[in-house]
Amino acid sequence: MKKKLLSVLLATSMVASLAACGSSETATDTTSSETATEETASESDAAESKTAAEGSASSSELVDGKFAETRHITVEVYDRGNDGGSDPTNNMYTKYIQDQMLEQHNVEVEFVKVPRWTEVDEINNLLAAQSAPDICVTYSYATIQTYADMGGVLDLSSYVNDYKDDLTNLWDWLGESNINWDKDPDTGSIWALEARLANQNRINTFIRKDWLDTLGLEEPTTKEEFYNVLVAFKENADTLLGDDADKMVPYSISYDVGWRAATLIESFMDPDITEKEYYINGFDDRKLTETGTKDAIQLLNTWYNEGLLWDDFAVYSSGDTTEDDMMKAGYVGAFTHNWDYPYRNGEDSIEANLKRLVGEDASYIAIDPFEDSNGTHTKWISGPIDRKIFFPVTNDEPLASLLYLDFISDPETIQYLQIGDEGVTHTVADNGAIQIIAAEGDAIQNSGMNIDYTITCNGLHLTDDDLTTLSLAYSYAEVDPELIIRADEIAKTDTREIGNVQVGAIASETGVGEALSSKRDQVYDTAVSAAADAFESTWETGMADYLASGGQAIIDERTTAWEATYGDATELPQN
Amino acid sequence: MFLGKSSEKQSAAKSKTKFSTYMKRYWQLYVLLAIPMIYLVVFKYAPMIYIQIAFKKYSIVQSVWEMPIAANHGFQYFIQAFQNPEFIRALRNTIVLNLLDLCIGFPIPIIFALILNELVFKRFKKAVQTIAYMPHFLSWVIIYGLAIQLFAPTTGLVNQAIEAMGGEAIPFLNDNFHWVWTYVFLGVWQSFGWNSIVYLAAIAGISPELYEAASVDGAGRFSKMWHITLPGIKPTIVILLIMAIGGILGSSFDRPFALQNNLVMNWAQVISTYVYQYGIKGLQFSLTTAVGLFQSVVGVFFLLMANWLSRKLGERGIW
Incomplete structure (x- = not known):
């Protein structure tokens, strides 16, 4: 009897719990999607009436920049999952932001973490589930465009203009150019605001200074000299590495050849290329379809077959x-990467590790060895834009969210988030330079200069410009400031900035970005590692495949769009 | 007439009481049955409502019923898929890799089970079994980690050994042809032990009297294996074969995704990774739902074919 009772109890409880799970899930599912559609409908109505009303008297909701009733917004923050980092949603800096927002605008801020390295996938999921934070940040404009096309993103154009008086910091910091960067030329809609890149440095090539010294070699300044140095490294591997000689990699690249050999690839481009030409082939940011790229990859292929690259x-x-x-x-003689790559991450930086594992002399220095056809070292830099900030339609506090952006663009806020408190996150050197030190616990900055919080700003930006330049060199814990100054100078040599082409959305680019990027990597990787006599055919097949998979359609549509907007001009109009 | 009516009534009442006594006695079993049924409805059937986005223009803000029908009478995305060279390649690779898996991966567990069955030392048999089952519990990411340690072109252990002996490194992971075999080999290695369990169970069900009788007739080991064991597990083999053929166009995601790299993508892109790359990462949900639907329909077709064929050949099908 007892047994029976028990089994009955067990069975019913199981069924009950399961049924409850199932039914509540489906129930909330349908209701949430229903309310979501309702919300968007009512929201767009509200937005319209709001903008209509605000037209005359702006921001009637605010008194001294404050809401009468406390508002609540959610803000995306990257989670880098650093070992021993602080909680990205709850630390010294988030508390500062939360306190200030409540005090200045009566807005409660809640942070939502999104893994940094899979941010696009994660944001996709959140958007699809209608649960994205009110303020979203991503590097992928294509994602925003896709959701905007489906009606999933708020048009910011009227908001930023209507509330301009309440958003002085935002307008001062981003300026006309970054705010209107993504403005559609036909409809005038703005789906995203472009954060400003305070430092446009992009990429550098680094080489082991101590190896050059040991072998009595000069710093290479041309491709040929660079090649000779690589050969010398390989031939003297025994001297340089002893027992580990077979582990030597004279020049290291990764699967992402287009980035990790970018300085070399770009040196094969025509430095005087027209802006039209650049734009038409500009969908792929790794320059796959530019003229000259094939020659660059062929050179890498030669080096690969001579054993100078990482097999x-x-x-x-x-x-x-x-x-x-x-x-x-x-083990690595030279490599190309972000302009400050070996110096990043304080104690865990490549430079610091090298000094610990190899010796005090071991060091990477930046060099500029790849000359172009003019004999200069053209570095192609994009405009001063960085991450893209957008509001999904589920955001029902657009004004409070914009006030957040305004607050986060305040120079004082940026400065505090970047350097923190003296004695805790920085010290002041004798020459006045701000020097970042390794912080502990709550004060640890999970990202360099807290860029994950300063979402409208990437790069050191203090209230005083001269101090910024000086401090930049001191902002890398455990690294000799001279190395930074040198890398900074080289990254700024012969830069050419490409203007903002505003021709509206290109339909053929929708949804193919990820697929084409991975296809491009395949073309590069197979071509670099092909046998010398198979290079030609490998490259041609790969390119044909890339173009057939959507590359050609984009080039064609970009050409048409350029000609529709700028006519016969080959350069952008000067403003 | 009158009598019949009353007897009808009686029998109706009888069956009613029969049903209620039946339910009274067995309701617990039905409650237990309800659990998997609810699971199936909630997680397998309810999501099928969204199959229609294969024929519709997907939008994140609309309910699935409101989305507009896609161009070409709803078949726009099927046409788009078949015009894309990458999809055709993924389709080809899926079929080739699955066929290889079937040809090599299917018989090996059977052979393994037969061999295990012949082992006399119980302890040795158990040890072998445990070792063979173990890889089944490793995730593919870990297996790829092992593979790269062993098979990497220059730093892999196997290639270092080959080079130390004066041979030339084998491009296990970075050449299309070799990669396909590495893929198949790792798959077989991971699953053959686990898959042999079913056959071992089937072998255990064969009556020992048959073997005794065969021994009396002077049959040796091989003829016993051939004439008793194999026919004994034939129904099991056929059913598993039908299911394997039904999955010819299906593919797991983690195995190809973990093992592929840029150098071999021409042979490593399969439908599941294609769907991930274009659908989830590229937000083309309609396109990839169309692909998924196509995959399922072909899978069902193959399943029915195999089933029909096995019944034709005098075996039992799955239903």
Whole structure:
């Protein structure tokens, strides 16, 4: 009897719990999607009436910049998952932001973390589930465009203009150019605001200074000299690495050849290329379809077959640390990467590890060895834009959200978030330079200069410009400031900035970005590692495949769009 | 007439009481049955409502019923998929890799089960079994980690050994042809032990009297295996074969995704990774739902074909 009772109890409880799960899930599912559609409908109505009303008397809701009733907004923040980092949604800096927002605008801020390295996927999921934060940040404009086309993103054009008087910091910091960067030329809609890049440095090539010294070599300044240095490294591997000679990689690239050999690839481009030409081939930011790229890859192919590159580069995928570990262990002679790559991450930087594992002399320095056809070293930099900030339609506090952006663009806020408190996150050197030190616990900055919080700003930006330049060199913990100054100078040599082409959305670009990027990597990787006599055919097949998979359609549509907007002009009109 | 009516009534009442006594006695079983049924409805059938986005222009802000029908009478995305060279390639690769898996991966567990069955030392048999089952519990990401340690072109252990012996490194992971075999081999290695369990169970069900009788007749080991064991597990083999053929166009995601790299993508892109790359990362939900639907329909077709064929050949089908 007892047994029976027990089994009955068990069975019913199981069924009850399962049924409850199931039914509540489906129930909330349908209701949430229903209310969501309702919300968007009522919201767009409200937005219209709001803008209509605000037209005459702006921001009647605010008294001294404050809401009468406390508002609540959610803000995306990247989660970098650093070992021993602070909680990205709850630390010294989030508390500062929350306190200030409540005090200045009576707005409660809640942070929502999104993994940094899969941010696009994650934001997709959140948007699709209608649960994205009120303020979203992403590097992928294509994602925003896709959701905007489906009606999932708020048009910011009227908001930023109607509330202009309440958003002085935002307008001062981003300026006309960054706010209107993504403005559609036909409809005037703005789906996203472009954060400002305070430092437009892009990429550098680095080489082991101590190896050059040991072998009595000069710093290479041309491709040929660079090649000779690589050969010298390889031939003297025994001297340089002793027992580990067979582990030497003279020049290291990764599966992302287009980025990791960008300085070399771009040196094969015509430095006087027209803006039209650049734009038409500009969908792929790794320059796959530019003229000259094939020659660059052929050169890399030659080097690969001579054993000057990392043999296994293509089998390690994104996020793998094998290559960084080789640099840290001192096996890599030269490589190309972000302009300050070996100096990033304080104690865990490549430079600091190298000094610990190899010796005090070991060091990477920036060099500028790839000359172009003019004999200069043209560095192609894009406009001063960085992440893109957008509001999904589920955001029902657009004004409070904009006030947040205004607050986060306040120079004082930026300065505090970047350098923190003296003695905790920085010290002041004798020459006045702000020097970042390794912080502990709550004060740890998970991202360099807290860029994850200063979402409208990337790059050191203090209230005093001279101090900014000086402090930049001191902002890398454990790294000699001279190395930074040098890298900064080289990254700024012969830069050419490409203007903002505003021809509206290109339909053929929708949804193919990820697929084409991975296709491009395949073209590069197979071509670089092909046997010398198979290079030609590998490249041609790869390119044909890339173009057939959507590359050609984009080039054609970009050409048409350019001609529709700018006519016969080959350069952008000067403002 | 009158009598019949009353007997009808009686029998109706009888069946009613029969039903209620039946339910009274067995309701617990039905409650238990309800659990998997609810699971199926909620997680397998309810989501099928969204199959229609294969024929509709997907929008995030509309309910699935409101989305407009796609161009070409709803078949726009099917046409688009078949015009895309990448999809055709993914389709080809899926079929080729699955066929190889079927040809090599299917018989090996059977052979393994037969061999295990012949082992006399119980302890040795158990040890072998445990070792063979173990890879089944490793995730593909870990297996790829092992593979790269062993098979990487220059730093892999196997290639270093080959080079140390004066041979030339084998491009296990970075050449199309070799990669396909690495893929198949790793798949077989991971699953053959686990898949042999079913056959071992089937073998255990064969009556020992048959073997005794065969011994009396002077049959040796191989003839016993051939004439008793194999026919004994034939129904099991056929059913598993039908199911494997039904999955010819299906593919797991984690295995190809973990193992692929840029150098071999021409042979490593399969439908599941294509759907991930274009559909989820490229937000083309309609396109990839169309692909998924196509995959399922072809899968069902193959399943029915195999089932029909096995019944034709005098075996039992799955239903």
